[in-house]
Amino acid sequence: MKPSAFVYRRPAGIEEALELLRQHPDDARVIAGGQSLVPAMNLRMATPGMLVDLAGVKELSALELDGAGRLVAGAMVAHNRFLRDERVKSGWPAIGLAVRHVAHEQIRNRGTIGGSLCHADPAAEWAAVCLLLDAEMSLAGPQGARSVAADDFVRGVYETALKPGEILSRIRFPAPLGRWRWGFHEIARRRGDFALAGALVGLNVDENDVVQAGRLVVFAVEDRARRLDAALSTLIGRGIADIDTELIGLSAAASVDPRSDMHASADQRCHLVHSCVTHALAGAGVRPAGSDPSTPTWSNQ
Template identity: 70%
Template sequence: MKPSAFAYRRPASLQEALSLLEQGDDVKIIAGGQSLVPAMNLRMATPGVLVDLAGIESLSALNVEDDGSLSAGAMVAHNRFLRDAQVGAGWPAIPLAVKHVAHEQVRNRGTIGGSLCHADPAAEWAAVCLLLDAEMKLAGRLGARVLPAGEFIKGVYETALEPGEVLCQVRFPAPLRGWRWGFHEIARRRGDFAMAGALAGLAIDDSGLISAARLVVFAAEDRARRLDAALVGVVGCKPDEIDPDLAGLAAAAEVDPRSDLHASAALRFHLVHSCVVRALVEAAGKPAGVRND
C-alpha cells in the first residue's frame, strides 16, 4: 500500500523545523519513520506535510558531558547506543534493553526520539528512561523546557508535547556505581512488540548487601511504570538471598493490565510476574559494566 499525497520538508536547523510546524495542523514530524511510515501506508496517518529532522546535525549527537551525564539527540538511532563503548560501560541498562527493539534493520533507522514520541506502551525506551531517571528537553517557538521521564508519556500514543513542540534531547544522569541490571520481556516472536516486560536494578554496597532497588514494568498497562516499592523486601539482603518470586507477585499485584489483540489482562498478570522474576535473577547474578571502585 502507498500513503496519501504529502509534501516533504527537510529543515537544516531546529528553528526552521519549529517554523514549519506552525504552518498547519496537518504537519507531522518524522524521525526514523519506523512507526509513522507503516501507519501512513495503512492510511492510519495522513499528514499533509512531513518535516524530516534528519538534516538537523545537533539532533544526532551522542555525547558524555562534563558532568558525567549522557546526552542523546532525538535522532540518535537505536543501534548507535548498542555500538557505543561509553554507553555500554557507563549505562549498561541501555544496551541490555535496546537490543530487544524490533529487528536489526529497524534499529539502524529507528531513533530514540521517534520511539518516545510514538509512545507505544510496549516500547523499551520509555522503560529505560524511567529506570535511569532520564530528562527530556523539549523545544518550541516560545523556548525550551525540561521534563522528567515520568511526565513525558501520558498514555497510549500520548505525550506531553504541546502543539509546535519537538523533543530534541534525552539526558541520562551520570553512571550509577555499584548497580547490577536485569531485563526480560515476553513477545510472541523475537522482534515483536512485547506483551509484558521488566527492567530491574540492584545497588550493591561494599558489604555485599543490596542498598537500593529499582523496577520498571512496561507493555502491561497504558504506559511504563516504576514499581520500586515491590522490591522493598530485597533491600538489606545479599543478591543470592532474595526471593524473586515474591517480588514478582508484589509487582504483578500493583499493575492494572490491559487487554488487546495480543494478550488478555489475565495473561498479562502472569507475564508481569514472570518478567520481574527473570529480570531480578539476572540483576542479582550478573555484574554491571560499571564497577564500584
C-alpha cells in the same frame, strides 16, 4: 499500500523545523526514522500534508557526555548507535540490555530514540529505560525550551507531554552512581515483536553485594511503563544471594492493572509480569534464597 500525497521538507536546523510546524499547524508532522509513522501513513491512519524530516538537523544526531557526566542523546540517534557505543556499554549497560530487543536490525538502524518516545507505544523499551534511569527530556517549541522528567513525558497510549508545534530535542541520562546490577526480561511471541510484558531492574549494591536501593520498571502491561520500586522494598539490606524472588514477582504482579487486548488478557499479563520480574532479577545476579550457587541463573540478556 501508499500514503496520501504530502509535501516533504528537510530543515537544516531546529529553528527552521519549528518555523515549518508553526506555519503549518494543522497538517505538518515531524518524521524521524519513519519506522512507525510510515506504516501508519501507508495504512492511512496518519495523513499529514507535510513531512518535516529531522534527518538534516545535525545537533539532534549527537551522542555525547556533558560536563556533569550525563549521557546526552539527540532525539535522532538511532537505536543501534547506542548498542555500538562503548561509553554507553560501560556507563549505562541497562540501555543495551533493553534496546537490543527493539524490533529487528534493519529497524534499529533507522528508528530513533526520539521517534520511539514520541510515538509512545506502551510496549516500547525506550520509555521503560528512560524511567528506570531517571532520564530528562528537552523539548524545543514556539515558546522556547523546557524540560520534562521521563515519568511525565509519556502520558498514555500514543500520548505524550509534547504540545502542538514542539519537538523532542534531547534526552539526558544521569550517570548511575555507585555499583549497580541490571537485569532485563521481556516476553514476545517472536523475537523482534513488541513485548507482551517486560521488566527492567536496577539494584544498587555495596561491596558485599548487599542491596542499598532498587528500581523496577514494568512495561507493555498498562497504558504506559511504570516504576514499581515498592515491590523491591524487601530487598533493601539483603545480600543478593538471599532473596525471595517469587515474593517480589508476586508483589509486582499484584501491583499492576494490566490491559487486555488482542495479544493477551489482563490475567495473562499478570502472570507474565511475575515471570518477567523474577527473570529480570536473575539477570541482575539475584539468587532465590536457598538456591544452589553453582547453578547458573537464567536470563535472556
